[in-house]
Amino acid sequence: MKTYVLGGGCFWCLDAIYQKTRGVSSVVSGYTGGFTAHPDYESVCSGITGHAEVVEVTFDEDVVPAEVILDMFFISHDPTTLNRQGYDVGTQYRSSMFYRTEEEREEMEKARDRAQALWSDPIVTEITRLPVFHRAEEYHQDFYAKHPEQGYCQVIINPKLAKARKYYAEWLDN
Template sequence: MKTFVLGGGCFWCLDALYQKTRGVTEVVSGYTGGHTRHPDYDSVCSGMTGHAEVVAVSFDETVIPEDVVLDLYFVSHDPTTLNRQGYDVGTQYRSVMYYQDAAQQEAFEEAIRRNQANWKNPIVTEVTRLPEFHVAEDVHQNFYAKHPEQGYCQVIIDPKLSKARKQHAQWLAA
């Protein structure tokens, strides 16, 4: 079992994608990378904590290769925009990969090199050591599955899931 901690805009988007991914055993939304000891959603959204919205994605690598988990990450957001994803603007929405050891760092850097060919502009995804991970409030866990009727889910998340399905259908549930 492996766990990657990834940020790519609003954590609801990554959570929705990985909850539907074959071989993923758990997805936990949270915050990391900042200077506040006990961040919460409101404080992180203020942009003043330094934390990013992230997900901790645990997966069984005998079912899904780590390269596929990382390639899905690069399909699910625009890694070429600094501190923003669409209408979500601020450092809390940065594209960032938090590694736990040298092997993860190398896997993340290789994924950036591999996926650069899919983007016209340079990938600006930050790769940095994982500091303390803070679990987000319960309302943010598995948000899309609980609220598919919400406007954000329909307008922002649904197109991202559709794009991921086009490129990685064999790994995603309907």
């Protein structure tokens, strides 16, 4: 099993996509990259903690290649906008990848370089060593599956799922 920590704006979006990806055994929404010891949703959303909303994605490389997980990340959000995704603005929504090992850093950099061909503007995704990962509150876990009728899910997440299906249908469950 392999695990990546990725931030592409609101963690609900990436959670929804990776929960439907074959070979993914766990997706945990959380916070990392900040400077406070015990972040919570309210403080992270205020922008005062420096943390990003992220997902910790654990998957079986015998089922889904690591490159697919990383490439899906780059089509699941706009990696060319600094500290924002659509209407979500602030450093907590930054495009970010957090590595544990040098091998992961290299994999992430290669994925970023591959993805640049898809975007006319430069990719601004930060790639940094993973500090402490903080699990988000329980109501954020598997949010889309629990609340598919919620407005944010309908307007923001559904189009991202459709885009992921367009490019990665062979890896996604219905």
